[in-house]
């Protein structure tokens with residue numbers, strides 16, 4: 001089989017590129033794009049894959065992570081796909097990558113200027129659970145009316161005494177748009193604020209893309225008396241001992257003995273010594 | 274221009290739009306064109322049959338060149354997604370370019386303007402997304418630009434985005450950026 005470079009045809013790339021420039025110019029605003037069929041099923045990050053295909057060039061170095069790991073089936077498939085259709089170099093090291101496509105995590109290693117984060121997004125609309133009609137949410141974004149979301153947070157506080165949102169924590173971008181940060185843990189959200197890296201988001205099934213330019217304000221929704229405070233396992237990593245990373249919980253036996261290890265496998269390797 | 278050159282120019286534009294005011298070199302040098310190399314490269318990278326273009330104050334050779342190389346449909350200014358113009362002649366006082374709607378601000382046009390110079394105009398200071406702290410620029414834009422920009426900022430997220438070209442360089446001014454006159458202390 002003969003593929004175009006990065007699989008997508010040039011016309012589709014150009015359409016995505018035009019939308020990406022607009023997305024960068026209007027931080028946090030969702031734009032429709034003509035999502036194409038990709039040789040991987042929806043749910044495998046076809047939105048992120050199309051954005052990567054539209055931006056990638058032969059001098060790029062690509063890293064792909066899924067839940068923080070480079071070696072899961074999803075991450076390996078996407079990495080192999082791009083290696084085959086572009087021939088670009090791939091890496092597992094955050095510091096060496098120019099493009100990092102991700103599902104569910106932001107690397108622990110701080111991102112740098114010039115790097116591009118590509119997020120795979122299943123549901124781009126942060127108001128979806130509160131208002132399923134797309135025509136209505138578009139109006140709410142136009143008005144900047146996010147009272148529905150504030151009401152939900154308030155409801156959490158009265159019921160649970162805190163905002164019980166572990167993943168996909170709603171954020172305000174450039175003090176204008178409510179945005180889904182994709183299903184990353186709330187722990188990762190502060191990494192988005194004033195990041196030196198460009199962050200772009202693609203939802204294939206929903207046919208939407210959006211962006212956060214470098215050095216942009218990304219602020220989790222909160223109340224003055226209930227500031228943003230994500231929960232995090234306090235135990236150090238059982239492998240590298242890191243106190244600061246986000247951990248996966250591993251159940252070791254039938255008695256429920258637990259162990260915590262870094263979800264970011266590259267970070268965990270760098271910290272063993 | 275081949276797809277590889279287009280990809281490189283696109284990445285330059287993506288970087289430039291992500292770093293408002295930073296002057297960047299357009300890498301590939303396209304074949305002779307009735308436009309600056311930067312402007313020609315930007316057109317060949319972004320425009321095709323599905324991007325409506327309007328021209329204002331351009332040489333008569335530009336329209337046939339765009340038709341031959343990009344197949345971009347020519348439309349009137351108020352229907353354009355992209356507008357090509359000359360920076361020094363641009364009428365900032367009564368700009369007709371679309372600024373999009375509150376629901377679809379992305380329908381606001383991209384102005385691709387040819388400038389004599391990207392750094393010999395009035396000093397301006399930028400703040401906002403893409404800028405760590407502040408950035409100073411001095412592109413030679415016509416009178417009324419600052420007033421235009423301040424008015425458009427009051428309509429955010431509606432607005433136009435600028436790609437300023439001169440010789441083989443460009444700089445971008447997305448609508449999200451705040452611009453004021455730079456007063457040296």
Ligand SMILES: [Zn+2]
Nearest residue numbers: 237240262268
């Ligand atoms: Zn570890």
